[in-house]
Amino acid sequence: QLVESGGGLVQAGDSLRLSCILSGGTLSSYAMAWFRQTSAKEREFVASVIWSGTRTKYADSVKGRFTISRDNNKNTVYLQMNSLKPEDTAVYYCAASRHPYGLGPSQGDFDSWGQGTQVSVSS
Numbered sequence: 001q002l003v004e005s006g007g008g009l010v011q012a013g014d015s016l017r018l019s020c021i022l023s024g025g026t027l028s029s030y031a032m033a034w035f036r037q038t039s040a041k042e043r044e045f046v047a048s049v050i051w052s053g054t055r056t057k058y059a060d061s062v063k064g065r066f067t068i069s070r071d072n073n074k075n076t077v078y079l080q081m082n083s084l085k086p087e088d089t090a091v092y093y094c095a096a097s098r099h100p101y102g103l104g105p106s107q108g109d110f111d112s113w114g115q116g117t118q119v120s121v122s123s
Contacts, residue, residue: 002094007117010084014121018079020094020114028052028072031097033104034079036090036119043093043107047079051100059105062088084121091116 006018018034033048047068048057056068062081070077077094095110102109 002096002112002114004092004094004114004117007092007119009120009122012085012121012123014084015080015082016084016119018081018092018094018117018119020077020079022075022077022096025075025096026072027070027075027077029098029100031100031102031104032068032070032077033095033097033110034068034077035093035095035107036088037093037116038090041090045105045107046092048103048105049077050103055101055103057103057105081119084119086121086123089119089121091118 001023004020028051031050034046035043036046037043049068053070065083067080093116094114096112097110
């Protein structure tokens with residue numbers, strides 16, 4: 001089970017850190033990713049990281065502002081979001097892939113999903 005936390009309402013330019021904890025499993029067995037979705041758009045890829053944390057992939061829209069990381073000892077993956085923009089407003093979902101080197105970016109590349117956490121950025 002994946003459980004996200006850390007969402008909230010912030011102003012443009014602020015930072016947030018999302019967390020996703022895996023229960024009932026071993027995080028190091030999975031590649032992990034963050035996706036996001038608004039009511040007007042399909043779920044879109046944000047970032048991913050392989051099992052070891054040594055390779056990552058980012059959507060162009062967040063490159064240089066967001067950082068994905070993981071702590072396998074804590075069974076937790078993070079998304080550090082800096083310089084937030086109103087267009088980053090969305091529900092953010094954590095996802096796990098049984099392929100430990102899988103970086104996506106398709107939704108179908110990931111097998112398990114969290115329930116989502118809302119991020120709202122005001123201008």
